[in-house]
Amino acid sequence: MAGARKVIPGFRLTLGYTLFYLSLLVLIPLAALVLKTTQLSWSEFVATITDPVVVAAYQLTFGAAALAAIVNGLFGLIVAWVLVREPFPGRRYFDALIDFPFALPTAVAGITFSNLYLTDGWIGGFGDHAVTFLNGLAGHFGHPNALSAGALSWLDFPYSNTNTGIVIVLIFVGFPFVVRSVQPVLQEWDPQYEQAAYSLGASGATTFRRVIFPEIFPAWLSGVALAFARAIGEYGSVIFIASNIPGKSQIVPLQIVTKLDEFEPAQATAIGVVLLFFSLLILLGINGIETWSRRRSQAAV
Amino acid sequence: MRISGLKTGFAVALTGFVALAAGGWKYAEGAQSVTLLNVSYDATREFYQSINDAFAADYLKKTGTQVTIQQSHGGSGKQALSVVNGLQADVVTLGLAWDIDAIERAGLLKHGWQAKFPDNSAPYTSTIAFLVRKGNPKHIHDWKDLLQPGVQVIAANPKSSGAARWVFLGLWGAVGGAKTYDLSTKEGLAASITDGNAAKDFPIYKNAAALAAVTALYKHVPVLDTGGRGATVTFAQKQIGDVLVNWENELYLATDEFGKDKFDIVYPSTSVLAEPPVAVVDSIVDKKGTRAVATAYLDYLYTPDAQDLAAQYHYRPRNIDIYKKYETTLPPVKLFTVDQAFGGWPRTQKTFFADGGVFDQIYKPTK
Numbered sequence: 001m002a003g004a005r006k007v008i009p010g011f012r013l014t015l016g017y018t019l020f021y022l023s024l025l026v027l028i029p030l031a032a033l034v035l036k037t038t039q040l041s042w043s044e045f046v047a048t049i050t051d052p053v054v055v056a057a058y059q060l061t062f063g064a065a066a067l068a069a070i071v072n073g074l075f076g077l078i079v080a081w082v083l084v085r086e087p088f089p090g091r092r093y094f095d096a097l098i099d100f101p102f103a104l105p106t107a108v109a110g111i112t113f114s115n116l117y118l119t120d121g122w123i124g125g126f127g128d129h130a131v132t133f134l135n136g137l138a139g140h141f142g143h144p145n146a147l148s149a150g151a152l153s154w155l156d157f158p159y160s161n162t163n164t165g166i167v168i169v170l171i172f173v174g175f176p177f178v179v180r181s182v183q184p185v186l187q188e189w190d191p192q193y194e195q196a197a198y199s200l201g202a203s204g205a206t207t208f209r210r211v212i213f214p215e216i217f218p219a220w221l222s223g224v225a226l227a228f229a230r231a232i233g234e235y236g237s238v239i240f241i242a243s244n245i246p247g248k249s250q251i252v253p254l255q256i257v258t259k260l261d262e263f264e265p266a267q268a269t270a271i272g273v274v275l276l277f278f279s280l281l282i283l284l285g286i287n288g289i290e291t292w293s294r295r296r297s298q299a300a301v
Numbered sequence: 302m303r304i305s306g307l308k309t310g311f312a313v314a315l316t317g318f319v320a321l322a323a324g325g326w327k328y329a330e331g332a333q334s335v336t337l338l339n340v341s342y343d344a345t346r347e348f349y350q351s352i353n354d355a356f357a358a359d360y361l362k363k364t365g366t367q368v369t370i371q372q373s374h375g376g377s378g379k380q381a382l383s384v385v386n387g388l389q390a391d392v393v394t395l396g397l398a399w400d401i402d403a404i405e406r407a408g409l410l411k412h413g414w415q416a417k418f419p420d421n422s423a424p425y426t427s428t429i430a431f432l433v434r435k436g437n438p439k440h441i442h443d444w445k446d447l448l449q450p451g452v453q454v455i456a457a458n459p460k461s462s463g464a465a466r467w468v469f470l471g472l473w474g475a476v477g478g479a480k481t482y483d484l485s486t487k488e489g490l491a492a493s494i495t496d497g498n499a500a501k502d503f504p505i506y507k508n509a510a511a512l513a514a515v516t517a518l519y520k521h522v523p524v525l526d527t528g529g530r531g532a533t534v535t536f537a538q539k540q541i542g543d544v545l546v547n548w549e550n551e552l553y554l555a556t557d558e559f560g561k562d563k564f565d566i567v568y569p570s571t572s573v574l575a576e577p578p579v580a581v582v583d584s585i586v587d588k589k590g591t592r593a594v595a596t597a598y599l600d601y602l603y604t605p606d607a608q609d610l611a612a613q614y615h616y617r618p619r620n621i622d623i624y625k626k627y628e629t630t631l632p633p634v635k636l637f638t639v640d641q642a643f644g645g646w647p648r649t650q651k652t653f654f655a656d657g658g659v660f661d662q663i664y665k666p667t668k
Contacts, residue, residue, distance in 0.1 A: 052665055053661070053664060053665070114539075115539070118539055118540070118541075119540070119541075120540065160539070161523060161524050161541065239527070243523055243524040243525065244458065244524065244525045244526065244527065245522070245523075245524075245525050245664070246458075246525070246661075246664035247664045247665070254527075257379075257461070257527070258458070258460050258461060258527075260379075260382055261376065261378040261379055261382065261460055261461040261527075262378070262460060262654075262655070262656065263378075263381075263382065263385070263403050263406075264656065267656075
């Protein structure tokens with residue numbers, strides 16, 4: 001190692017800069033966050049973070065984020081596969097569209113989704129709108145009431161102000177992560193391995209499960225983890241579509257804002273610290289799985 | 302050649318900049334222009350836009366000074382917190398006295414701020430009323446009607462919204478039988494203040510019927526917005542719920558914005574006198590040297606012109622002569638005040654809205 005050529009000149013300088021930069025942006029704010037909670041006594045801290053309303057908020061935040069991450073994991077993988085492997089007209093435009101949730105301010109996503117899924121919104125009342133439209137059409141042929149009013153109500157999706165609505169916006173904001181993590185790995189994937197599997201008699205499903213998926217698994221998992229982490233922190237879009245009822249549909253960030261409204265900044269940071277702790281734990285866990293699977297696949301090669 | 306050209310450019314730019322800076326400096330030194338920041342709550346947005354123009358014109362005429370007033374709006378509690386956290390507000394015009402008390406506790410305001418201006422430092426008042434869909438299909442006429450089965454009520458979260466706290470107190474006081482006054486008369490107002498000062502204990506806090514009513518009310522609330530304006534949007538624009546309970550002026554705004562043919566305003570038989578107070582933020586005006594203008598700005602709110610403007614924006618003017626002009630649109634309601642019925646904000650806040658208070662109890666998940 002002693003004779004190894006340095007790639008970046010001025011190692012000490014660059015390392016010092018990196019540490020300084022990280023401290024300024026990440027470590028010092030985190031330390032300040034933890035420090036602020038020391039204004040509370042231990043029992044106050046425990047009382048704050050175990051308050052049933054706050055616990056319900058943790059459950060909702062992590063539950064909705066996990067659900068959204070799972071959906072994104074499944075459909076993000078499909079989308080990435082199609083974009084890389086199945087050429088179709090306009091593919092590049094769809095490819096560019098993937099990044100849209102990154103660029104769009106989440107508040108815009110919030111009001112858009114919340115209006116779409118209202119009882120009489122485009123999607124929220126789709127079945128009812130369809131009945132009105134079809135009856136109007138049938139009216140020209142003398143059957144203005146061809147369909148009864150609630151005939152297509154199974155096509156209504158009134159998810160505004162429900163927790164399902166929360167999951168929907170979280171899917172939206174986390175969607176690009178999985179696609180963008182998996183895409184480059186798929187692009188570099190050499191189809192000869194999969195052709196070898198076929199020629200050895202493996203079915204398509206087996207090939208995907210045993211040959212392709214292990215290769216993209218680490219990238220896919222980190223995409224899911226990013227989507228999950230993003231969903232936990234999401235505030236802007238969620239408060240628009242959630243009904244914000246304490247103990248039922250309040251997310252943790254809203255709890256934090258509420259505590260600040262009550263002029264209780266120390267309690268707000270206490271809740272923040274717990275959120276941080278769990279997020280770190282989950283990300284560490286996912287990182288662990290990723291490392292383990294990478295090692296395993298390298299060992300197999 | 303090129304380098305000298307660059308230098309010349311630099312020199313010209315620098316001279317220009319210095320000249321500009323000096324000019325700006327001189328402009329400020331001559332006190333020809335002052336900028337004030339008014340930190341207010343949701344429902345006053347439109348009202349203060351008009352007040353600011355009127356005051357600036359008036360002040361320019363009287364003193365030759367150009368005043369520009371910037372406004373900031375949001376949930377009342379959140380706005381108070383922003384000021385505590387360093388928002389440089391010359392004046393605050395918030396939804397309830399408790400929020401200005403919070404700024405006082407942070408040391409930015411001197412104790413006794415509420416006595417600095419007439420009428421509890423509340424130049425205009427409001428009350429809480431109902432907005433229903435046209436024709437009042439659910440027959441909502443009074444507070445108890447909100448609790449009928451199948452009625453969806455839109456109200457904001459009292460933890461973050463001033464309006465929502467008045468709603469809470471309005472229901473509690475009405476069901477608990479708070480003594481009411483005709484506050485559109487001088488005698489009524491005087492009697493309410495005398496009674497408020499004389500009261501020693503407030504049995505209304507122990508009223509079981511009021512507690513039951515408030516507990517039932519929030520079971521009828523499908524969406525709990527963080528601010529009063531958000532609640533208006535939920536009811537009027539998103540078409541959720543059967544009745545909106547909010548500031549009186551906010552109900553008029555909803556009918557003006559979204560169509561008079563869509564909604565009816567309903568007044569309950571009794572309600573709460575909502576007193577949104579104003580204050581000069583001592584530490585900030587002293588630092589910026591804007592105390593005189595800031596005080597003049599708030600004094601202006603008590604002038605007949607401003608009182609008339611307040612009434613046009615559906616606030617109840619304190620000036621009784623001007624109120625009489627608008628009596629048809631701001632009908633007299635039997636009102637009780639927080640001071641007289643509940644013994645003031647600190648007590649109200651502690652019992653109802655603080656951590657672990659009545660509101661938190663309502664939403665304790667039961668398992």
